Amino acid sequence: MVDKEAEEQEWMLLPLDEKLARRQGMPLHVPVPKDKFEGLADDGLTGEKIMTWTKAFMENAPVAKDANWRRRNSHIVSGLEGYVDKQPLWEKAQKLFAENDFDKALKTLRRVTVMCPDDHAAMMNYASALANQGDYDKARKSLKRIRETFEGEADYHVTVAQVDVALGDNDAAIEQLVTALEHQPDHRAAMDALAKLGLLASIYENPRDASSLTYVRSDSVLDYLKERWDSEERDADYYIEQLGYHHGDLRHAVALEAAERAIAAAGDETLARAEIGKINALRELGRGEDALAAAEAYVAKAPASAAAQVELAGCLTKLGKSDEAAAATQRALEHDPGDQAALVAKFWPADRDNMMEVQGAVPALEAYAKEHAEVAGAWRSLARAKLVVRADDEALEFLQKAVALSPEDEDLRSEWWGELANKTRYDDIIADSQKLGDMQGRDWRLRWNEAEAHRGLKHLMEARACYMQLNMDKELHVDIRKRAKRAAMEMGSGEDDEG
DSSP: OOOHHHHHOOEEEEEOOHHHHHHHTOOSEEEEEHHHHTTHHHHOOOHHHHHHHHHHHHHHOHHHHOHHHHHHTHHHHHHHHHHHHHHHHHHHHHHHHHTTOHHHHHHHHHHHHHHOTTOHHHHHHHHHHHHHTTOHHHHHHHHHHTHHHHTTOHHHHHHHHHHHHHTTOHHHHHHHHHHHHHHOTTOHHHHHHHHHTTSEEEEESSTTOGGGEEEEEGGGHHHHHHHHHTTSOOOHHHHHHHHHHHHHTTOHHHHHHHHHHHHHHHTTSOOHHHHHHHHHHHHHTTOHHHHHHHHHHHHHHOTTOHHHHHHHHHHHHHTTOHHHHHHHHHHHHHHOTTOHHHHHHHHSOSSTTOHHHHHHHHHHHHHHHHHTTTOHHHHHHHHHHHHHTTOHHHHHHHHHHHHHHOTTOHHHHHHHHHHHHHTTOHHHHHHHHHHHOOOTTSOHHHHHHHHHHHHHTTOHHHHHHHHHHHHTOTTSOHHHHHHHHHHHHHTTOOOOOOO
């Protein structure tokens, strides 16, 4: 039965901006019912409307069935027919990607690009899919074909840059990424890519605040941070946090600056973390003599500190003064018989992962632990050696013994729990956590291990609650909070919490 109303519908062909249409995979001319035209300014032109109107126009409009009109406007007709005909192929390609059938998905996308050569959105997807499959040469050729259409589109330039990097052309990639940022200065993916290439450094001005992430030229990080730090008065605790963060990310010059500022802010008080941070940073920067001088100054400030002697020993070792280093190590153990670094320096081989060499060191470590039976650190070092030689049961026994000797040492307890988790002894972790009571204010590693234990035991509700508590703890580094959120989301959590 003929739809008279549809046949009598008046139509107008609305020309779209060619670049915009190609970017979005739309036909270059869109049929619009005349009675809907005025409302477009308010309602907008959606893909759903275009599809509905295109089908109605092609099926019902008398002009669309007129052979002369079709011949004179063949480019319009082919564009409209292709737009309708490609939809099932689009859906098929998405389904194939979801099923991980990438070869068929690529072939299907390729058919779309042949059917609709003006659909540069399809070509962009095809190029991205080729790149994901490692066919970078074809991906680059496809991206070149649509360069004029996407010129100035940040996502396009980042995609081109990723292909350039894969093909070993870092200079071309940098040019593309700079172009992306010229057009969209806050484009995160472009800045991340430049950070991976070493031109930018991504840093948190406040390691506990995700919104403080910024990108700085790699050769200007220290100058940038010094300016930021000078902008207001900071206390020693602030610089200690900055020291730990930048040391962890191997920005040794920044760590040195933070350590020196912490020492200055502390005044007459000796801050072990700052002193050690300064010495380590100098050593990592290759300033061995300066590091030694700083270590000697630290020893003078804190003559009874095992940590000071350990740092002195490390500096002496670096400078080839082994006898003096051994004497400093011995003094460290006299001050603290359980200092882990001193025990490593005295008993462990240079290659701490070599099973045979570590096995050779075990007898002396065992004798030392027995001589210092009430020292938790001695049993901890022995336990670590037992783990290397794969005497796991003994290692766990010695770690538990160490925890019993030093129950307030949460770093030690978290190491024990971590090893229990490695051996899937989750019940032991939960049992010990229950003895501790409220876990909320404890070391984040203990809380993480508790979450992992619940997860391992399929206590999903409890595990999710632990992860989300970590995610919501604003005192933690933002990366830890993000990691906790991901863990919760992997388990089906739908909350949109901070982090």
